[in-house]
Every structure is written in structure tokens, then in C-alpha cells.
Amino acid sequence: MLVEPRSGRLASWGNSLLGHLVSPDEAVVAIVGDDAVHRVEGLPGEAGPVGLTLALGRLRVLGVTGWRLALPVPGHPLGLSGPPDFNARALEAQEAVVGYGAPYGLVPEISEAGHPGDPADVHTEVVWHCLPVREAPPADVPSLGEAERELAEALRAATEALTRLDVAASGPVAEAALDAYRARAERGREALAPGYPPRAVRVLELAQRVALLVSVALDGGGTRLGGAVSASQIGARGEALRPVERVARRAQVAAYNAFVEERERGAS
Structure with a gap:
């Protein structure tokens, strides 16, 4: 896995943002990377998808003080803590971020738009699904x-x-x-x-x-x-x-x- 998981970028830069070490704009630019756009769906208090800057700020207000990465694969729920609905979606994506301090997690859904025959015309969009998580130690994560x-x-x-x-x-x-x-x-x-x-x-x-x-x-x-x-x-x-x-x-x-x-x- 040489390619950095998107959930890793969100955990890393989201943590730096929570630590007041980078600005919201810096964090979002780093998280989005080469993708076209990132949105968050299912955020408490929002009827539809919202931008990443608003979402990270709202989750902070809701009590999230840190982000953990999960990289599960079949037979190895690495970094997950439940419940089953969140674990199943994270397992399908084979990645997720789990909030620390408040019971929320994010799982990316990645889609591509544009002309498949022209790589320059293809752009990637990411929707992060915000779901409840169980506040418990993550599975099988070493020091x-x-x-x-x-x-x-x-x-x-x-x-x-x-x-x-x-x-x-x-x-x-x-x-x-x-x-x-x-x-x-x-x-x-x-x-x-x-x-x-x-x-x-x-x-x-x-x-x-x-x-x-x-x-x-x-x-x-x-x-x-x-x-x-x-x-x-x-x-x-x-x-x-x-x-x-x-x-x-x-x-x-x-x-x-x-x-x-x-x-x-x-x-x-």
C-alpha cells in the first residue's frame, strides 16, 4: 500500500488542525490532495452533504478531539471498534477514520467522473459518510x-x-x-x-x-x-x-x- 490512504490524510491533518498547528484551509487542501472535491454526508444537524471545512469544524464542536485511522480487511478489523454497521461500511472501503472524544466516524466513498478514455479529463470525488461509532479501544493496533x-x-x-x-x-x-x-x-x-x-x-x-x-x-x-x-x-x-x-x-x-x-x- 504505497498510495497514502485518504483516511490517513484526514486523520493526520485533522489531528494537526485540532492541535491548532495548521489552519482549516491548510488542512483541507492537504486532505483533498489531487481529488476534485470532498464532501461529508450524514453530519448531525445537516440535511445534506456539506464541505469538509464545515464538517471538521462541526465535529470539533460536537466533541471530537482526535482522529484515528482504521485499515480493515476481511478477517482483520484493524482499527475498528464497532458498531457492526460502521464496521461493515469501513470493511467495504478498507479504510475509515474514527473520532476520539465523541462517537463519530467517517468512511470514504470514492467515485470518478469525466471521460474514461482521457485521464486528464477524469476527476475524483469523495463523499465521507459520517456514522456513529462505539467509543472503545481500536482493534489490534500496536504501540x-x-x-x-x-x-x-x-x-x-x-x-x-x-x-x-x-x-x-x-x-x-x-x-x-x-x-x-x-x-x-x-x-x-x-x-x-x-x-x-x-x-x-x-x-x-x-x-x-x-x-x-x-x-x-x-x-x-x-x-x-x-x-x-x-x-x-x-x-x-x-x-x-x-x-x-x-x-x-x-x-x-x-x-x-x-x-x-x-x-x-x-x-x-
């Missing part, structure tokens, strides 16, 4: 320290697995993907919004790199990366790398949630 240790072990495990399966983890496809990752970092992309601890930035960048290596190793059915080409070998590759992908997702969530976790520690 930053745990995430960092798990990532180091996962990187070793991935290297050993790819070597054992004779997968070329450093071929042209992998190098091109890593070059794109480095170029994006060199363009000054902020891994996290202002206010996050340096350790969270370090954990997120390592988690994204591990996730990238896993996605490259699993891409293309084997022929592009060399080595495993039979169905059984491809299956073995997936079995070996699935735990590594899980660790990378857990670490990404831990990094995005560090802002709230530090606030919780300071309040205790």
Missing part, C-alpha cells in the same frame, strides 16, 4: 515501539521468504517502484502533518516501504519478477508474505494514531 520492532522482523522475514521462493525482489519492477517512492519523498512530501513525533514518521515511512516491497513481490503473477510461476508457487508466495503485509498495515495505523495516543498518555 509505536511494538510496530517498529515488528517491522524490523517483518522485513527480515520478507527477505528470507523471497529468497527461499526464488523471487527476484530487486528486479526492474521493484527498482522502478522504489525509485518512485524515493522521488516522492525528495519532492518534500510530508509523511505526516505537523505535530507528529519523529518516531511516528520513521515508522510510517518504513511501513510504506515494506508494504511496497510486498505488493511488488506479489504483482504480476510471478513472470515479471522471476522465480515462482506455477499456481502452487504463487500461492506459497502469498502465504509467506501475508503476515508481512499485515504487520505493515498495523504499523501504518500505529503511526497515524500516534497523535491521539500521545494525547491519551498526557491526560492519564
